Amino acid sequence: KAGVTQTPRYLIKTRGQQVTLSCSPISGHRSVSWYQQTPGQGLQFLFEYFSETQRNKGNFPGRFSGRQFSNSRSEMNVSTLELGDSALYLCASSLGHRESEQYFGPGTRLTVT
Amino acid sequence: DQQVKQNSPSLSVQEGRISILNCDYTNSMFDYFLWYKKYPAEGPTFLISISSIKDKNEDGRFTVFLNKSAKHLSLHIVPSQPGDSAVYFCAASLRNTGNQFYFGTGTSLTVIP
Numbered sequence: 001k002a003g004v005t006q007t008p009r010y011l012i013k014t015r016g017q018q019v020t021l022s023c024s025p026i027s028g029h030r031s032v033s034w035y036q037q038t039p040g041q042g043l044q045f046l047f048e049y050f051s052e053t054q055r056n057k058g059n060f061p062g063r064f065s066g067r068q069f070s071n072s073r074s075e076m077n078v079s080t081l082e083l084g085d086s087a088l089y090l091c092a093s094s095l096g097h098r099e100s101e102q103y104f105g106p107g108t109r110l111t112v113t
Numbered sequence: 114d115q116q117v118k119q120n121s122p123s124l125s126v127q128e129g130r131i132s133i134l135n136c137d138y139t140n141s142m143f144d145y146f147l148w149y150k151k152y153p154a155e156g157p158t159f160l161i162s163i164s165s166i167k168d169k170n171e172d173g174r175f176t177v178f179l180n181k182s183a184k185h186l187s188l189h190i191v192p193s194q195p196g197d198s199a200v201y202f203c204a205a206s207l208r209n210t211g212n213q214f215y216f217g218t219g220t221s222l223t224v225i226p
Contacts, residue, residue, distance in 0.1 A: 033212045043165040043216035098212050104156025
């Protein structure tokens with residue numbers, strides 16, 4: 001079956017702009033989680049959506065938001081970009097239980113200049 | 114604050130020998146733990162998990178040990194193979210928090226042929 005896809009794979013934005021990243025989960029998966037990966041910080045949990053509802057949220061400012069559509073595809077938006085937002089953004093999909101395996105996409109590399 | 118820590122950024126092991134990757138956590142309420150492997154330009158892939166009701170879980174060449182009193186878990190790979198060269202992340206979660214996982218910063222394993 002097709003894996004998790006993320007678009008775009010690479011993005012360069014200017015400080016102050018906003019950006020939207022997309023994640024298409026594996027068919028049948030209802031949970032999509034988003035993570036930010038930066039050097040030295042590992043993966044930091046942003047939020048999780050399950051059946052179009054935000055189920056969990058990490059410790060990130062309100063500039064980071066997301067949504068999930070009825071087909072389980074998810075988008076993540078970052079407004080008023082800062083240089084520190086430069087990172088690899090990963091999404092992961094699963095059936096929803098934490099014991100069910102999460103499958104990660106390849107990530108979107110965001111560079112803010 | 115980093116609740117899950119991997120204090121060794123890198124590890125080199127000879128092919129055929131044992132690789133031991135370590136992970137420490139600070140929150141005693143964590144009750145479910147995972148290990149992921151990540152190759153460059155790919156998302157992390159699930160390796161093995163362990164619940165806090167166990168102290169050991171095996172899957173082929175991979176064994177995870179959990180020491181709750183020390184708040185420490187380790188991943189043993191025996192025997193190590195060159196294809197195991199990757200970055201390994203440990204992750205932990207709390208009960209009833211869905212797929213919200215706390216990740217360590219990763220250990221880069223190099224298996225030397």
